[in-house]
Amino acid sequence: MQGMDHSQMQGMDQGQMEGMDHGSMQMQGGSAPANARDPDAYSGGFTLEEGPYALPGPRQLRLADEHAFYGVLVDRLERVDNGEGHALAFDTRAWFGYDYNRAVLKAEGDIDQGKLSEASTELLWSHALSTFWNSELGVRYDTGHGPDQGWLAVGVAGLAPYWFELDATAYLGDDGQTALAVEGEYELLLTQRLVLQPKAELTAYGKDDVERGQGQGLSELVAGARLRYEISRQFAPYVGWEWAATLGNSADIARAEGEATQETRWLAGVKFWF
Template sequence: MKTGLNSLLLALSILPAGVALAQGAHTGHGTAPGNTPVTDHSQMQSMDHGSMQMQGGSAPANARDPHAYSGGLILEDGPYALPGPRQLRLADEHAFYGVLVDRLERVDNGEDQTLTYDTRAWFGHDYNRAVLKAEGDMEHGKLTEASTELLWSHALTTFWNSELGVRYDTGHGPDQGWLALGVSGLAPYWLELDATAYLGDDGQTALAVEGEYELLLTQRLVLQPRAELTAYGKDDAKRGQGQGLSELVAGARLRYEISRQFAPYVGWEWAAALGNSADLVREEGEATQETRWVAGVRLWF
């Protein structure tokens, strides 16, 4: 019994060496009888991997330029046009449209109630599109004042567009036509700005600047402060336009987005006539300042 145990211990003591020798002969690692070592781990650690040829390298001379579609080039024209029917269209080749009713609200100033609308629609591509803007007031079911603009919008930068077109006003005094030139876009800190200069009848000039900001209180509850400033180049008593700063409107609306396309809101607004325009308002026997409560809906599709 003791002799058998000694034999077993002797076999176990020599097993690792035999296994290592067998593994080395099978894999090429270690030393085989009559041969020199194939690979030494110490040599592998000292190898210079910088001299190895890695996958990749320089592109072939006839490779396509990855920026071929920048600078106004399209798939149907230019040195990279493909023969045969079109298989792919880029996003800036598609025409898009949209309608935004930014304000559709009932306005209560304590004495009268009016219905106010402010909407815009567009159709075109990423860089060029036609834009229609319309806003106005209605009292007792009749349109009392309206302003409509038809503009051509062109992308200047990623966040800014230029706008060129015409505007037509009705309601307060004789109707009036304008040429319009402006910019609109997104300023730093997500401030939306719209500034437009106008040239109207009889050499009248005007400037309108509008800004608004959306503060997300929750994912659905949004507070939207808004301000609008208007100025005219000269007096026009028939239309209630006074030279210099004419009108300032500021307020805030709190809306709840039932969906991204439909959001009812309530708000408060303060309006004031300034400068020579305030004098014209006093001559008509009206107040130069008023506070308004509004309730309405914002929607787009």
């Protein structure tokens, strides 16, 4: 609107204003020019450590994505009671790295009568794909049911619309075995401290492996919910309920070994991080 003779607009009523031709007016917004500078790049390729903009002595400014961070999350440390006995279960992860790239260690398993009965450990390289999603690439090692098994792992993890946390990973194991694991959970704030967390896990395998109890197709479904009270954001005891079912060919293998194909579990535990 620069350069217009605004004196002509004095005395014009609303109808005359609406009838004006606004096509020649240049408004803010629209597409950026072809030679626009990348807002995330340093001007002219110079950095804060060299070139005409470098300051003498130690760095005066450090950005957050230049620092390495670490964290440890014990998502589940719980006593599990299925009506016939009890065990201790854990699900924990730790990470070290930067905003866009970091190393992630995941470990989960069951301890029965003081001994580690089943365990799964993953070492992954996590890379930020977007604001809410990361890719994960690495290895996994399982112990417990049958011979130990190693896997290559590739997957994605992140926050879906409406605040659903999703984790989907594909695996390639020994003898060409393949697997797919999908987890989803949601946190419903009943109050500022009382949180209900529904969660579901689904596992599938590419072919039968009787020795390890793995059947082709959908193999296991676990669904449940935990109600926790956050004494602080870093420490929260909880109680919960969980239902687990073995499906398809895996259920046939379990029946042949005299094992149950469905189980209801009551849980009590604690979640904490630092």
